[in-house]
Amino acid sequence: MTAKTAARYRARAAVTAERDRHGRTRLTRLRSDGPLAVREAEGAVYLVGAAAGPLGGDDLGLDLEVGPGARLAVRSAATTLTLPGDGESRFTVRARVGAGGHLDFAPEPVVAVAGCHHRAVTEITLAEGATLRWRDELILGxxxxxxxxxxxxxxxxxxxxxxxxHELRLDDPGVYGGVAVLGTARAAGTLLLVGTGLVGEPVTGEGLAVMPLxxxxxLxxxxxxxSAALRRRLCQGESAATPAGDLPSALQDARAATPHH
Amino acid sequence: MDTRLLLLADSRLPAGGHAHSGGVEPAATAGAVTDLASLSDFLAARLSTAGLVTAALAAASCSFAHSSRDHAVVRAGLGGQLHDHGGEGGRDGEGLWRVLDAEVDARTPSPAQRTASRAQGRALLRVARTTWPHPALDALAAHSPRDHAVVRGGPREQLHDHGRWGGGPHHPVVLGAAAAAAGGTPRQAAAIAAYGSVTGAASAAVRLLGLDPLAVQQALAVLADDVDAVAARAAAEPDDWAALPAVSAPGLDLLAELHLRSEVRLFES
Structure with a gap:
């Protein structure tokens, strides 16, 4: 498949999770669009790639809405390859979480393939009292x-x-290949936790920084x-950020939470 | 050339800049910056990440300092901020300074770097208020702690995040307001910030690594066009705070955190 002949996609998928009057989370909207398919399975909503890509020129978007007191976990079925094509590809995720709501977004890594030109934009709006677990993993080629x-x-x-x-820009290897940015690393990632009961002092390890905001x-x-070593380090960091026996209750609940229809 | 701005950009300004290495000391300790070539790469990367971000924040602060005398201008020009942050600190200039300070926090995930930025901001504010009195500087000082409240204990105390505004306003916020007080434009504030992001680190490297000062000066001269380009980009849209650059440097973040734990260090950061 060549980029010139590939159709460009403009797609908007959406998921809404709301708390019902029994206190359970219901998915009141589950909208797939074009190459962005969303499926409910195993206590989470899965992003399923219905086509390769994104390819250059594609403009994909995902809207996540978590109502007050509701819980939503988002995963993906496989790694995402950002591929070259006709111009810049874009993936925009907009998430809103209401008071007492929790969003746990942890898809598989993104691989920035040779020749890709991709921009990922994530805008998260948290109400007071909302909690978040958000993971980003990027593999450099x-x-x-x-x-x-x-x-x-x-x-x-x-x-x-x-x-x-927080922006990670890979455009000039002379910059991102330097010790100030990524050095010789082939994988980089962040895990953002928002809530209470998190570690108050920074923790460091090899290739790992746990930084209270x-x-x-x-972060x-x-x-x-x-990618395997990256995941291990992020898990190690998450353990350090959530002191044993003192897990934020919202995060703890979310691990066991299962959305219901 | 405006002499007031030259004074503000001068490393001899008594604002404590000499105590900070811009990440060069931890990088040298880690063996990542050892010679002129590795220093040049380090400075270029620092300029296009942390340099760009601080320059953009300084430009935003300078623009806001110029407009904050006139609340009508503030409301017109910064309507988005007022709408988004209406619940925090009221709708006056003071509340918006806090929002701009929070924009620096949001772009500085490393607690060690936040502490260093606030320490430098506090020191610069003291000099700037004496030198170029301006309402924007007074507004920033109104929320700074008294000197005796400054934590100068061991690493553990320094690690403590004093929260928003505690420990002094962030350095790029003060630098932008000082540039405005000295009659500078947002573009000039960005230029001073971008320039300072590499010159301070370069002179620290001379002291730490015993590099040839002439060779280091030449490396800075090679970067001059890049510094100008970064300043121009940084000052492109100073009033859209949320959209200001936020380019991260994970290596610098990690080095800054490691530095605060090292037993022997010449520089604060």
């Missing part, structure tokens, strides 16, 4: 491949104030040689 241009930015506001604005959240940032 397939095996022994240099990645294309890839930019990802996450903006999180909590109760109207900015909590985190100025607001009620912790776990890791780099590694491959």
């Amino acid at each position: 397939r095996y022994r491949e240099r990645p294309g241009r890839h930019t990802s930015r996450i903006d999180v506001t909590l109760a109207g104030l900015p909590l985190l604005r 100025a607001g009620p959240g912790v 776990i940032s890791a780099t590694a040689g491959d």
